[in-house]
Amino acid sequence: MKHLISPLDLSVEELDSILSLAQDIMDDPDKYSHVCDGKKLATLFYEPSTRTRLSFEAAMLNLGGKVLGFSSADSSSATKGESVADTIRVISSFADICAMRHPKEGAPTVAALHSGIPVINAGDGGHNHPTQTLTDLLTIKTLTGHLDNMTVGMCGDLKFGRTVHSLINAMVRYPNVRFILISPDELKIPDYLRKEVLDEKNIDYIETNNLEKYLPELDILYMTRVQKERFFNEEDYIRLKDSFILDAEKMKLAKKDMYVLHPLPRVNEISTDVDNDERAVYFKQVQFGVYARMALIMTLLNLSVDK
Structure with missing residues (x-):
């Protein structure tokens, strides 16, 4: 069993x-x-x-x-x-x-x-969140045809985001996958993930708080919400919740074949003006x-x- x-x-x-x-x-x-x-x-x-x-x-x-x-x-x-x-x-x-x-x-x-x-x-x-990871992998593979040789941006709550942790653990096993980890300093990936997964496996990654700078390099952008339920006090949540908002203007910086994923629910980290962009696949992701x-x-x- x-x-x-x-x-x-x-x-x-x-x-x-x-x-x-x-x-x-x-x-x-x-x-x-x-x-x-x-x-x-x-x-x-x-x-x-x-x-x-x-x-x-x-x-x-x-x-x-x-x-x-x-x-x-x-x-x-x-x-x-x-x-x-x-x-x-x-x-x-x-x-x-x-x-x-x-x-x-x-x-x-x-x-x-x-x-x-x-x-x-x-x-x-x-x-x-391993079944979300299966969903994410199926979405990426179906839309791009492969799970290797790509640059994946992860943006938002990378500290508490279990979908991010699971997806990193899965994708480091495919060759030539590079990560751009975009978050406020307070919401960076946990130390164990950085040291025991990325560093130990010699994975190419960058940690930054600048979405616009790295957006043109991405093949996949994985957006996440800042999770109110993971915070101990409301002041920190309010201060960080709008750190990164993807909108139609920022999407102009991205590749024509970059796909935007999100595990949902969305709060306001992706503007609704992105929804009609063919690269926005977070609702297709649900069906996958x-x-x-x-x-x-x-x-x-x-x-x-x-x-």
């Missing part, structure tokens, strides 16, 4: 296999519409979510399976003090696979240690996420369809 807690739980070969399956599902969804008949997905979301939870539910329903679960800790036995370990033991009796989001780093790891079914980390605090999660569910349940 395999779980997905971190992008590093998948080898490059496994990642590529899931992405290839997702692309086949995208090309012929009807072929996969009954592959999960009789299977159930449990969604255990201790933290609010729109896209990720509904994307998982859509993925399972598209595969012919069913969904059960809860959308907030308030509607679970966590309010009575039940531990994650006990909850997953119970859920293992009801479902075949589980997607868990939790505000505490490491909670899905605890769940995996006590689970009788595959556990998917749907986001744990500021740590990891359904295909990526369909492929992951099939992989973890060892399911396939006849060719």
Whole structure:
């Protein structure tokens, strides 16, 4: 039984296999519409979510399976003090696979240690978000045709942004990927990511607070919001929340084939005047996420369809 807690739980070969399956599902969804008949997905979301939870539910329903679960800790036995370990033991009796989001780093790891079914980390605090990474990789590969030989800009909250941490961990395994890390000084990537991932692997990267200077060099721009829920005081959030705003004027500096991604939700870090630019693909990214999660569910349940 395999779980997905971190992008590093998948080898490059496994990642590529899931992405290839997702692309086949995208090309012929009807072929996969009954592959999960009789299977159930449990969604255990201790933290609010729109896209990720509904994307998982859509993925399972598209595969012919069913969904059960809860959308907030308030509607679970966590309010009575039940531990994650006990909850997953119970859920293992009801479902075949589980997607868990939790505000505490490491909670899905605890769940995996006590689970009788595959556990998917749907986001744990500021740590990891591996299925968003699958979504991002599928988006980039589908639109550009490759995951190597590119310059990726990451802009906004790089300290608490689990989507950023997960994507860096995944993309450093592909050759000749360079990062431009754009953030206020207070929201730079964590030290462990800089030292243990980028420096240790001799990855080419620049840390800067100047979006306009490096925009012309980028093949991908990954925008993120400054996350109010990760701050200890409102003054710091208000001071930093508008640090970088991408608008149509700034987009004039970018390459004609640069794509803008965003894990969403957007607050105001991307102006709505960018939405009609063909390079703005953050809403397409949402649809790619359904295909990526369909492929992951099939992989973890060892399911396939006849060719």
